[in-house]
Amino acid sequence: MRTCRELEGMSIYTDELSYSLGSIKDICLLAGGSCGGYVLDGKKKDCALIPFSAGDKLTDKGLYVSCQEGIGVDFSAPSFLFSTLKKKMLQAPDGENLGILEDVYFCAHSGTIVAYELSDGFFTELSGIRKQLHAAGTLMNVQKEALVLNRT
16 A cells, blocks of 8 residues: 655656656546556656556655656546645535545555545644545545545
């Protein structure tokens, strides 16, 4: 299992030659409930996407991917950047506030989002208490002020 916060700023290397593509600037999450890829803050392109692959290998040195270079980011597709989602209120379909989104957990093999890490705000941040909402296969609607989970 991986988290978005764990990957932010991590170096990305090509699998074969260990050539550095740059570092992870952001994580692309698909509306269907999975990781779409890693937004690259790299040497060749300013804003490129490295597509998620089950063959990606995470080590203490960085993330090794089979892709040789990033592709252009298509913002017309139903996807979201983690940086725009974090710190937003997460709500249940009935409008109940579940908490503030702090992190997203996804499966390293399939890319499926398996849980959301939530806090209740500033005072719970001081105590370090956060809760996990298990949400495999959950679709998300992004609204202006909040994120709404739609159970499938």
